[in-house]
Amino acid sequence: MQYSILNSPRILASALFLFVFSLAPDRTCSQSNVVKLTPDVVEAGSPVLIHVEAGREATIDADWLGRKIQFFPARDGHSWFALAGVDVEAETGPSVLRVVVHSDSGSIDLSRTVEIHPAHYRTSSLSVPPKFVEPGPDELKQIEADVKVKAKVFGASAHEPLWSGNFRAPVTAQPTDSFGTRRMFNGKLASIHKGMDYRAAVGTPVRAGNRGVVVLARRLYYEGNCVIIDHGLGLWAISMHLSRIDVQEGQHVVTGGLLGLSGATGRVTGPHLHWAVRWQDAYLDPAKLLRLDLSGVR
Numbered sequence: 389m390q391y392s393i394l395n396s397p398r399i400l401a402s403a404l405f406l407f408v409f410s411l412a413p414d415r416t417c418s419q420s421n422v423v424k425l426t427p428d429v430v431e432a433g434s435p436v437l438i439h440v441e442a443g444r445e446a447t448i449d450a451d452w453l454g455r456k457i458q459f460f461p462a463r464d465g466h467s468w469f470a471l472a473g474v475d476v477e478a479e480t481g482p483s484v485l486r487v488v489v490h491s492d493s494g495s496i497d498l499s500r501t502v503e504i505h506p507a508h509y510r511t512s513s514l515s516v517p518p519k520f521v522e523p524g525p526d527e528l529k530q531i532e533a534d535v536k537v538k539a540k541v542f543g544a545s546a547h548e549p550l551w552s553g554n555f556r557a558p559v560t561a562q563p564t565d566s567f568g569t570r571r572m573f574n575g576k577l578a579s580i581h582k583g584m585d586y587r588a589a590v591g592t593p594v595r596a597g598n599r600g601v602v603v604l605a606r607r608l609y610y611e612g613n614c615v616i617i618d619h620g621l622g623l624w625a626i627s628m629h630l631s632r633i634d635v636q637e638g639q640h641v642v643t644g645g646l647l648g649l650s651g652a653t654g655r656v657t658g659p660h661l662h663w664a665v666r667w668q669d670a671y672l673d674p675a676k677l678l679r680l681d682l683s684g685v686r
């Protein structure tokens with residue numbers, strides 16, 4: 389009786405082992421356990437909590453998909469966390485999470501391969517007033533001014549995490565699975581929906597999802613009355629289309645603090661709260677952030 393190579397489980401297992409380890413820059417098996425991701429299955433649009441075992445005296449040099457990752461020390465004194473993520477439009481397939489830990493005893497490369505899985509987002513068509521699809525000269529002027537304001541807001545973030553514990557939903561209203569939906573506006577302009585819509589009636593209290601500082605509280609063309617909270621280390625939460633804003637730029641807010649009332653201002657088809665989560669220039673699925681257990685982190 390003759391076995392072909394593929395019929396031999398042992399050879400197949402060895403081949404698989406070599407294949408996996410030729411993909412991963414890890415030097416040993418144990419190193420991949422030192423960098424832990426939550427969730428361990430990463431999809432396009434996922435926020436990801438990264439845990440690295442390294443002493444308090446260490447410095448960590450890390451980047452992923454072209455974004456630098458900033459770590460903060462864990463309570464235990466011998467590990468570090470970072471709240472990072474993968475943009476909704478990220479290419480799926482293997483990616484390299486580069487992590488190098490520097491300490492007195494030298495540098496250790498803990499880089500690893502992370503598979504980005506596709507998330508199954510929908511496609512939809514909707515109609516909005518024509519001025520939002522073909523803005524006139526006055527509108528274009530405002531849109532241009534808004535772009536500058538937002539670039540400034542997203543150009544700086546607190547140098548430490550301002551959030552504490554789990555994020556909570558910004559409204560008591562029905563969420564929709566609208567994040568990531570490819571949208572056709574009036575059959576023309578295509579865009580990807582980078583937030584989560586809540587079916588909130590006009591006047592529903594909108595609250596801070598976590599601790600942070602208000603870095604924008606004003607009316608913008610598309611966003612309507614908008615509040616942006618900086619949660620630190622490049623993480624922001626954005627609430628749009630409010631009927632009323634109850635906070636001021638520079639104000640510190642606690643989890644659940646009132647930001648304003650939901651409404652139907654800006655480019656909308658009806659009253660709702662659009663809530664977006666941004667890490668650096670990546671848009672993350674708010675529903676996944678709400679499910680992430682951060683209670684023991686800080």
Ligand SMILES: [Zn+2]
Pocket residue numbers: 581583584585661662663
């Ligand atoms: Zn929306």
